[in-house]
Amino acid sequence: MLVNILLLLGGFVALIFGANALVDAASSLAARWGVPSIVIGLTIVAFGTSAPELVVNVFAATSGSTDMVLGNVLGSNIFNVLGILGISALIYPLTVKSNTTWIEIPLSLLAAICVFVVASDVVLDGATTNLISRSEGIVLLLFFLIFLVYNLVVAKSGGADEEMETKEYSVGKGILFIILGLAGLILGGRLIVTSAVSIAEVIGLSERVIGLTVVSIGTSLPELATSIIAVRKKNVDIAIGNVVGSNIFNIFLILGVSGTIVPLTINPDSFFDILVNIVAGLLLFIFVFTGRGRKVERWEGAVFVIAYIAYVTYLIM
Template sequence: MSTLFVAGLGIVGLALLTVGADQLVVGAGRLATVLRVAPVIVGVVIIGLGTSTPEFVVSGTAAVRGNAGLALGNLVGSNILNVTLILGVVAVVSPVLVRSSVPVREAPLMVAGVSVFGAFALVGLKFIAGVLLALLSLGALWLLVRLSRVPPDDPLPDDVAAFVEPPPPPGRWWVEAARCAIGLAATLGGAQLLVTNASTLAHRWGVSDAVIGFTFVALGTSLPELMTSVQAQRRGWGDLMVGNLLGSNLFNSLVGGAVVGLAAGRERIAPFGFLAVTAMVVAGVLAWLLLKRGNRITRPEACVLLCAYGLMLPLLVSANA
């Protein structure tokens, strides 16, 4: 295929991402009102887990093929990008506000998950590590759902009520569930088109697999998170937006790490670079501390996150070139 045709397929994927992400956010928000689930849990679990599927697919496939650089580079790069570039871009456009529970519960849980994954990546992932990460994934999911239920007599927050106006009838929950499924399918399909063709172009330009994982593939597989975050923030739902990014990092680390470890089977995925793992953990801690300052990300703080990404990326690329 010509370079122009490959680039065209990537643009089609980006268009699918945009439309699918908008419908995913709308459907998830309305479904949350019917099921009486807190907006942040929708972002962390439903959207965070769903939009992380491209990372699982790409990294699992790379692990089966024995490509450790791409498998782990994609996960590490996506985790850095989510809480620096994406959160920073969204907060520069409009300051992000979240509820007090996010810096207390979801943010530290994300940092813990990223740190555990980083520790396994440093020594090399194998089957037993995949099993342990899978068990931790189930435990984190159970904990999030248990802590984030909304009591039936609690009113919906004003921003959520406005977002889902008019609210869906209780008996029509399946309509919003279908909207979520279709939106997620379009989002993932668009991501797959974009990632596949971006990787093809990168290989034609002679870029290494590790660098492709940090840059092209990480950016491509993080586009669902970017699109859903932009759409959620545009509609004034900060909890859903931040929950999406924190949940994506949590599941990238635990579920994605489990997929890579299990896919490796008896083989061991080679240890990943200390610099990259450290940068990933530092990025998560930085986002947590900024959220903890005042349950918000202001424009100056967003610039800090963008500068952090701008400093980390050249270091990672030069170390893995």
């Protein structure tokens, strides 16, 4: 048990190191070769922050741990809204921009509803099992492509390309760090999946619950760190945009890739988590319009945190 816990922690360290090294090196090389900052931010950096969830899900899907695949995506999204936004709003109220209010938050809610639709084969199609098929995975990826194009158009219409800080690596050092970053992602992803499955077997919890709690929180640590640092600096746009964007990435990209690799059989218990994910997105949308101005107040952040603690307690009990 102790060995598996240490392997799990080591996997998270390797995963986060790998993602950071890959982003820094790829961003440096892209800037050196004249790629605009907008493109670097919307592709390399955005993909890098989602790399932990993506790598873990690829390993989980290929090893047949489909409960962990959906659990990691739903758990990350629920933790992003109820946990990360809740903690961020407790530190400082979160003011929401117009685009985020009317497009990105509704789109993240639509993504949550999409999971319910693609998973409900028994109810909608009269099938014997609920399954996210390869064709449905491809449809989710097409939605992701639309979101990526939207981001690029919004960024371009915002005026001049803002310079983004990137580390200055030589070509050789950049390539070396890309290789090390990929190695860290692969090693970390593998360690997390194998050790999490072993821990689940030892303590008697299902892969679904381990995926919804330990794995999803661990893979969401980059978003948690980014949001807390941003809020402490009063950069609330970054905090809320980071979370909402991550939720859209998780469903359209990560679940889409996972379902395309291996069709995912849906555990009936997962529909509770799917509904919690929808409710979390709906609460965020409602909270933006309560009180004065478009913002998430401290008391609403407290509601988010209490709701998350209650949800995790229910899962474990």
